Structures are given as C-alpha cells and as structure tokens.
Amino acid sequence: MGERGPLPLPYARRRNKRRTSGKAVTVARPALPKVLTGEARAEWQRVVPELEEAGVLAKIDRAVLVRYCVAWADWCELESMLGKSGKLIRGQKGNLVRNPLWLMKRDAEQTVTELSRQLGLTPIARLRSGIAHERPADPEDEERGIRVMERYRKMVEG
Numbered sequence: 411m412g413e414r415g416p417l418p419l420p421y422a423r424r425r426n427k428r429r430t431s432g433k434a435v436t437v438a439r440p441a442l443p444k445v446l447t448g449e450a451r452a453e454w455q456r457v458v459p460e461l462e463e464a465g466v467l468a469k470i471d472r473a474v475l476v477r478y479c480v481a482w483a484d485w486c487e488l489e490s491m492l493g494k495s496g497k498l499i500r501g502q503k504g505n506l507v508r509n510p511l512w513l514m515k516r517d518a519e520q521t522v523t524e525l526s527r528q529l530g531l532t533p534i535a536r537l538r539s540g541i542a543h544e545r546p547a548d549p550e551d552e553e554r555g556i557r558v559m560e561r562y563r564k565m566v567e568g
Contacts (some may be wrong), residue, residue: 416471437465439467440458440467440468440470442458443476444456446480448483449482449483449486450482450483453483461475461530462532462557474530475526477525478522478525478529478531481522481525482522488511488514491511498510
C-alpha cells in the first residue's frame with residue numbers, strides 16, 4: 411500500500427532531508443557475469459557503458475543490473491514467441507482465450523520498467539538524478555547554421 415495523506419510541501423521536503431554519513435560509493439564498472447548469454451549479454455554491453463559514462467553505476471549495482479538484463483532478455487523472447495502464436499489461442503473447450511505468454515510478457519515488462527527506473531534508464535529518472543541530456547555534435551547542423559548566417563547577412567546588407 412502506498413503512502414497515505416497529501417503530498418508533502420517542498421519546504422517540508424527540504425526540512426526533513428535525510429542526513430548522510432558522508433560516505434560515498436565508488437563509481438566503477440561491475441564485472442560481466444558469465445551466466446549472461448545472448449540478448450541479456452547484449453543488453454549489458456549496451457547499457458553499462460552509458461551508465462558508466464553518466465557516472466551513476468557502481469560495483470554494488472551488479473545484482474540490479476543482472477536482473478534488468480535477464481528481464482529484458484525474457485521480454486524479448488516472450489515477444490517473439492507471442493508474435494508467432496498470437497495474443498489469442500484456443501482453450502480446452504475450443505473457444506478463444508488470452509495467451510498465457512501475454513501475461514508473462516506483461517510481468518517481464520513491469521520488471522524491466524521498475525528496474526530501468528532504478529538504474530536511471532528512463533528520461534524522467536535521468537532528469538530527477540540531474541543528468542543532462544546532450545545532443546552529439548553534428549557536422550550537418552554546423553553547415554546549416556553557417557548557411558543561415560550567410561543568408562541573414564545578405565538580407566541585412568542588401
């Protein structure tokens with residue numbers, strides 16, 4: 411059950427801020443587990459460098475990261491199986507019923523969503539943790555900007 415009562419006011423949040431002991435967690439890449447294979451390993455290799463670059467990944471996050479990667483691999487497998495068999499299948503009496511794979515996929519989605527929030531893999535989680543979004547430099551954008559400035563100068567001069 412969730413917390414009861416109205417949401418706390420901003421000043422109350424500042425006043426009741428948890429005091430820390432001053433200890434810090436070392437930011438470092440956790441070791442890749444040998445049990446991860448296939449899609450789970452690919453997701454690990456996709457996500458870990460991004461989290462490491464953002465500075466939000468520590469060695470103690472390994473268990474959460476493993477659970478996320480395994481849940482992602484499960485979701486991908488269930489998605490492909492569901493694509494082959496369909497959302498509805500014939501039941502014992504011959505009528506159409508919801509495919510049990512769909513329920514398993516929904517559970518995997520919930521797990522992936524919750525763990526991605528904890529790891530900072532969603533846009534709102536990154537904003538809450540103060541990670542800035544940067545657009546990589548694109549040479550075409552620079553050329554486009556130069557052309558716009560040249561057109562503007564011509565308009566002003568002539």
